[in-house]
Amino acid sequence: MSKPTQTTGRRNLLKGAAVAAGAMSVPMISVAQTTTLRFQSTWPAKDIFHEFAQDYAKKINDMAGGRLKIEGLPAGAVVPAFQLLDAVAKGTLDGGHGVVAYWYGKNQAVALWGSGPAFGMDANMVLAWHNYGGGKELLDEIYKSLNLDVVSKLYGPMPTQPLGWFKKPVARVEDLKGLKFRTVGLAVDVFTEMGVAVNPLPGGEIVPALDRGLLDAAEFNNASSDRVLGFPDVAKNCMLHSFHQSSEQFEVLFNKSKYDALSSELKAVIDYAVQAASADMSWKAADRYAKDYAEMQSKQGVKFYKTPDAILRAQLAAWDKVTAKKAEENAMFKKVMDSMRTFAQRSGRWKNDTDVDFKMAWNHYFAQRKS
Numbered sequence: 482m483s484k485p486t487q488t489t490g491r492r493n494l495l496k497g498a499a500v501a502a503g504a505m506s507v508p509m510i511s512v513a514q515t516t517t518l519r520f521q522s523t524w525p526a527k528d529i530f531h532e533f534a535q536d537y538a539k540k541i542n543d544m545a546g547g548r549l550k551i552e553g554l555p556a557g558a559v560v561p562a563f564q565l566l567d568a569v570a571k572g573t574l575d576g577g578h579g580v581v582a583y584w585y586g587k588n589q590a591v592a593l594w595g596s597g598p599a600f601g602m603d604a605n606m607v608l609a610w611h612n613y614g615g616g617k618e619l620l621d622e623i624y625k626s627l628n629l630d631v632v633s634k635l636y637g638p639m640p641t642q643p644l645g646w647f648k649k650p651v652a653r654v655e656d657l658k659g660l661k662f663r664t665v666g667l668a669v670d671v672f673t674e675m676g677v678a679v680n681p682l683p684g685g686e687i688v689p690a691l692d693r694g695l696l697d698a699a700e701f702n703n704a705s706s707d708r709v710l711g712f713p714d715v716a717k718n719c720m721l722h723s724f725h726q727s728s729e730q731f732e733v734l735f736n737k738s739k740y741d742a743l744s745s746e747l748k749a750v751i752d753y754a755v756q757a758a759s760a761d762m763s764w765k766a767a768d769r770y771a772k773d774y775a776e777m778q779s780k781q782g783v784k785f786y787k788t789p790d791a792i793l794r795a796q797l798a799a800w801d802k803v804t805a806k807k808a809e810e811n812a813m814f815k816k817v818m819d820s821m822r823t824f825a826q827r828s829g830r831w832k833n834d835t836d837v838d839f840k841m842a843w844n845h846y847f848a849q850r851k852s
Contacts, residue, residue, distance in 0.1 A: 516747075517550045518739060523562035523579035525685045526555035529705040529769060530731075533637060534578035536765075537733060537758040544750045549743070551576070562683040569734045570629040576735045581620070581635070582666030582726070588623050589667065589807055590814040593821065594635070595729040596667035597800050600825035604638030604728045606832065607821075608759070611635050611730075614824035619817050626813070630737040634752070636759035637731035640766065644720035644788045645700035646691070646712045651720060651788075654795045663687050663699035667803065668725035674799040684710065691715040700725070703766070704774040713781040722788040724796045731762070 520538060524530035531553075538551035556562040565577040566584050582595035593599075594616070599607050610616045617635075624631055644651075645664075651657060658676035665681045672679050682690060682699075688711040690696045698716070700723070701707050707719070733755060740748070777783040808815035 515547055515550050516743065517552055518575035518735075519552050519554065519559075520576040520578065521554040521556065521559050521565060521568070521574050522577065523556050523565050523583060523683070525710070527709050528684065529709065529766075530684075530702070531555050531578075533731065533758070533762050533765075536761060537578065537636075537754060540754040540757050540761075541750055544754060545747060549747050549750065553578075556683070556685060562685070566629065566631065566734065569736050570631050572630075572736050572738065574736070575739045576733065578731065578733055580729060581633075581732050582668075582729065585666045585669070587627055587629075588811070588813060590811060590817045591620065591623055592666035593814070593817050594620065596665075596726055597671070597728075597804070598724040598797060599728040600822050601829045601833075602728055602821075602825045604640070604730050605763075606825070606828060607728045608635060608638055608730055609828065610821055610824040614828075615820045616817075616824075619813075619820060623813060632735040632737050632740045634733045634735075634755045635730050636733065636755045637762040638759070639726075639729045639731075640703065640770065642702050642723060642726045642729065643700060643707075644723035644725070644792070645698050646707070646716040647698045647718045647720060648716055650718050650784075650786050651792065653789070654792055657792070660697040661695065663690065663696050663701075664725060666726070667800075670803045670807075671725055671796060671799045674803055675795060688712060688715055702726075702729075704770045704777065705766075705772075708773045708777055708781075713777050713783050717781075717783055719783060719785050720788045721785050722793065724793060724800065 520534070522531050522534040524534065535553050538553045541549060541551050559574055560568040562579070563583055565574070565579050566587070568574045569577050580595050582592045585592040594607065594611070602610065607616075611620070612635075620633055620635075624633060645662065654675065657672070660677050661680060662672055662677045663680050663682050664672055669679045669681055680690070680696065682696075684701055684706070687696070687699045687701055691699055691712075692715045699712075701710060701712070707713075712719075735751075740751075743751075774785075778785065804814075804818060808818055
């Protein structure tokens with residue numbers, strides 16, 4: 482057996498040093514820990530709105546690769562629906578899902594994002610104003626002025642909401658006067674101006690109040706939500722078309738401290754999930770709302786009526802009167818109104834000039850023809 486030479490020993494020593502150096506140069510691969518954020522929606526668990534909230538959470542969870550998890554809870558799991566904003570700001574909850582109009586009591590200007598005719602813009606156009614016309618900056622300014630430690634992201638354009646559910650159809654403005662009616666946001670002031678007795682109840686409390694006679698009529702939002710909440714069980718007449726909430730959208734809230742602690746990559750996941758969920762929500766709504774709209778007529782005896790133009794014009798007149806007064810009293814209210822008006826005049830004109838009358842085509846193919 483030959484002895485190792487001095488040269489061989491030196492060679493082995495150098496090889497060992499190289500291996501050690503190589504090992505030291507390999508970056509340490511960290512095992513990512515999961516950050517779990519506890520979210521609550523403002524919607525009952527059975528409502529499609531809570532399903533939309535869960536859809537948004539799932540998109541984040543799927544894209545975050547295990548580094549971020551949104552745990553979604555229904556209304557009332559931690560706090561009542563109308564207390565969500567404060568709970569997120571204080572850190573009682575890490576985030577939530579609702580609508581801006583629910584924070585009407587904080588500063589009435591926030592209700593402009595969800596209430597009223599929005600100068601003729603639909604919900605998607607309001608989101609365009611919010612994201613590209615200065616709305617986001619204004620909403621952030623309002624929350625900051627209220628010392629609310631939140632990050633707000635709007636998404637999910639809602640279709641026009643019905644005037645509401647009634648014991649019998651309404652044909653004239655006078656038919657609304659004195660009715661005990663549920664709505665929220667600036668619609669409270671508009672209907673009050675029209676002589677209605679308004680009670681702004683959360684979604685889960687509306688049908689029981691109708692059933693007990695505490696309300697004569699009420700609105701919530703859409704065919705799927707209204708059906709699952711039980712509106713057809715207590716009223717058989719629904720009036721379609723209204724300007725009280727014709728352009729609403731959803732809001733996702735994050736506690737600002739929790740949000741700021743996330744990596745830039747996870748913040749990007751949250752932002753792109755907002756955009757993805759916005760499109761997906763509008764697609765799902767078109768499918769599900771249409772099915773429930775048809776089945777409420779065929780299976781539950783519900784009759785839908787178009788709200789008379791006289792009532793719609795009365796809404797616009799009441800809206801103008803209410804908002805003019807509030808703009809005088811609240812500088813931020815006026816600031817938001819002016820910003821929205823400027824965007825609507827330019828973009829609304831473009832949309833109205835370029836959109837074809839899709840109802841004409843639908844009627845061509847599906848409307849019953851007289852023989």
